[in-house]
Structure formats: structure tokens, C-alpha cells
Amino acid sequence: MDILLTTTSGLDGKRIKQYLGIVTGEAILGANIVRDFMASITDIVGGRTGAYEKSIREAKDIAMQEMVAAARSLGANAVIGIDLDYENVGQGSMMMVTAAGTAVIYE
Numbered sequence: 651m652d653i654l655l656t657t658t659s660g661l662d663g664k665r666i667k668q669y670l671g672i673v674t675g676e677a678i679l680g681a682n683i684v685r686d687f688m689a690s691i692t693d694i695v696g697g698r699t700g701a702y703e704k705s706i707r708e709a710k711d712i713a714m715q716e717m718v719a720a721a722r723s724l725g726a727n728a729v730i731g732i733d734l735d736y737e738n739v740g741q742g743s744m745m746m747v748t749a750a751g752t753a754v755i756y757e
Contacts, residue, residue, distance in 0.1 A: 653718050654728035654756070661728060661756050670724040670753040675716025677709040679745045706747065710734060713749040726753035 654661065713734070721729045732751035739746050 673720035675713040677712035709747040717749040721753040
């Protein structure tokens, strides 16, 4: 069963039958000395830091997958109001990505 995912608070044209509760997923990125060094060089000369961007995308995907798994375990067929949050933790040596939303059943 595919789960519909949206950042909106409702589903246009669909009736929400039941709100099942908040579901979340988290992923933490650890520090990587080589990646951090290359990022510092990129910061000096300018430009995008591809290694960081890839890591953040992977962490976001993991957080979303965990959130979807939590919704499935409740019997949901959609997650609405999804919010993604990015935070530095561990004195800036790690980054945490959190995905949260409301699991629902819609018709």
C-alpha cells in the first residue's frame, strides 16, 4: 500500500475518516573529517558542498522512511502536515533530521 505524503493540512477532494496521531522519523549524521575538510575549502572558495548535500538528502530520506513505517504500523494510508527539521547536535559535530506529520486514514 502506497502512503500519500503531503505538507498540507488536508487532502483536496478526499475526506479524512480518522486521525491516528503524530508519527516521526529521525536520522543523525555524524562528522566526517574528510568531508568536513573539503567543505571548509568549498566555503573559502565558494560554491556548493556536494558531499554535505548528498548526506543531508540521505538523512532526510531515512527520516521520511521511518515516519512512513510508523504510519503504516498504525494502518494509515496518508501522512499530512509533514514538517522537516534540521538541527545541529553534539556541539555541531552532528546533524539531526526529523520528519513529523499526522497519520490519517482517508477515503
